[in-house]
Amino acid sequence: MIADPDMLQRQAVAHAQAGNHGAAEAAFRQAVALAPGQGRLWSNRGVAARLAGDAARQAASLARAARLAPGDVDLAADAAAALVAADRPAEAARAYDDLLVRVPGHPAARFNLALLRRAAGQLAEAADLLAPLGFREARLQLAAVERQRGRLAAAAAAYRSLIAADAGDADGWAGLGSVLAMGGDDGARPALAKALALLPDAAPWWADLGHLDRAGRPGRAAASYARALALRPGHAIVAHHLAALSGSAVDHAPAGYAAGLFDAYAERFDAELVGKLGYRVPEEIAALVAGLGTGLDVADLGCGTGLCAAGLKPHARSLTGVDLSAAMLAQARRLDVYDRLVQADLVSFLAQHDAAFDLAVAGDVFVYVGALEAVFAGLGRAVRPGGHAAFSVEHDEGSGVALRPSGRFAHGAAHVEAAAAAAGFRQVERRDVVLRQDHGQPIRGRLYLYIKNSD
Ligand SMILES: C[S@@+](CC[C@H](N)C(=O)[O-])C[C@H]1O[C@@H](n2cnc3c(N)ncnc32)[C@H](O)[C@@H]1O
Structure with missing residues (x-):
């Protein structure tokens, strides 16, 4: 029997309906070979390829189909979406741009291009694309993008528009609560309470309520954290905060705490910390190491x-950034100043780098670590004789390590000095500084500069 494209197409559809996607794709392949000018066949082949899990072939087939039917905007949108699925974001963005020149209001094109722009860090462009879109996912995205840009009023407006459309939208209430909390607005608590009334098993929102009450109402915060932990046992961040509020004698953070905290925080870290909380550690570290010269191998621990990179780069022959949080490292990568970025715990990293650095820096990192003996043992290995370690701590008037209600550790001078001396470091300088603000209060800290003994 001589095969013809229509017959092959019918066979392909039958294969697809029977769940045999590989055979369907093969039948379409034969069909397009017989009738390569038929856009519909290419498009169907693309669908079959997607069902067979072959994103690259799907993208190629849909691109071909779109070229054959240049007036078909939906096909162009499908072809662009296939490029996203095939992990070709730059080409997908170009395809969406072209489509939006032809149909500026195309909702799927605007939305998907906004996601690509957001992923590329182009937040203003993402917000412009999303702003006119009225559907729920687009409002949620807009709120998230505005929040990431530090534009809390705009984020709150986007959440409010969700609530206006549906007063039972729990995500809208929770999002509104969390952005109002960031701005210190009293409306945060009722908004979170409303979200939890709608969805009482949402552990993250109980945790948000805990964060909100931590500074002023520790008893209520502990109850909220306990509720979150009951719903999601083993949640490192919540467990750590509960321990901090209960005054437990804890001297290190649980595994997963820092990575979890900063993975969630990475996108708004700069806007919030520098923009709102007056974070000064990078400048203070830069001033502390200003006299150390050039040509150094530098490790930025907890980068x-x-x-901190801007203040370190002028001294660096090589600049290595180390961090537990993949999301924070992704932000650092965009700066394009580090020679190497490593995802690791700083203690493990130091243990594997014998005499590798002339300067190791840790800006506002030890507050998430706790006791410093293991850190200094690592620094003692990794810093070359005559090399330096520069770091900040939240200062505690006691002699040890204190876990504060904020969940951060503060270090007494005696603890720092003993750990440093045991690892062969001599103190060069220490400075008392304001690290940043927290709930309107200055957080007092201390910067230390140590030199590694030569003998
Ligand atoms: C407050 S941020 C400071 C970042 C940077 N040093 C600065 O000054 O902007 C603390 C960073 O330390 C990282 N961190 C905390 N504990 C760590 C550890 N044990 N090993 C590596 N990184 C850690 C966190 O993931 C986070 O990115």
Whole structure:
């Protein structure tokens, strides 16, 4: 029997309906070979490829289909979406741009292009694309983008528009609560309470309520954290905060605490910390190491989004950033100043780098670590004789390590000095500084500069 494209297409559809996607794709392949000018066949082949899990072939087939039917905007949108699925974001963005020149209001094109712009860090462009879109997912995205940009009023407006459309939208209430909390607005608590009344098993929102009450109402905060922990046992961040409020004798953070905290925080870290909380550690560290010269191998431990890099780069022959949080490292990568970025716990990293650095820096990191003996043992290995360690701590008047209600550790001078001396470091300088603000109060800290003994 001589095969013809229509017959092959019918066979392909039958294969697809029977769940045999590989055979369907093969039948479409034969069909397009016989009738390569038929856009519909290419488009169907693309669908079959998607069902068979072959994103690259799906993208190629839909691109071909779209070229054959240049006036078909929905096909163009499908072809662009297939490029996203095939992990080709730059080409997908170009395809959406072209489509939006032809149909500026195309909702799917605007929405998907906004996601690509957001992923590329182009937040203003993402917000412009999303602003005119009225559907729920777009409002949620807009709120998230505005929040990430630090535009809390705009984020709150987007959440309010969700609530106006549906007063039972729990995500809208929870989102509104969390952005109002960031701005210190009293409306945060009732908004979160409303969200929890609608969805009482939402552990993250109980945790948000705990964060909100931590500074002023520790008893209520502990109850909210306990509720969150009951719903999601083993949640490191919540467990740590509960321990901090209960005054337990804890001297290190649980595994997963810092990575979990900063993965969730990475996108708004710079806007919030620098923009709102007057974060000064990078400048203070830069001033502390200003006299150390050039040509150094530098490790930025707990580099985060890379805020310390500007002050370190002038001294660096090589600049290595180390952090537990993949999301923070992704932000640092965008700066394009680090020679190497490593996702690791700083203690493990130091243990694997014998005499590798002339300067190791940790800006606002030890507050998430706790006891410093293991850190200094690592620094003692990794810093070359005559090299330096520069870091900040929240200062505690006691002699040890204190876990504060904020969940951050504060370090007494005796603890720092003993750990440093045991690892062969001599103190060069210490400075008392204001690290940043917290709930309107200055957080007092201390910067230390140590030199590694030569003998
Ligand atoms: C407050 S941020 C400071 C970031 C950067 N140093 C700055 O000054 O902007 C603290 C960073 O330390 C990282 N961190 C905390 N504990 C760590 C550990 N044990 N090892 C590596 N990174 C850690 C966190 O993931 C976070 O990115």
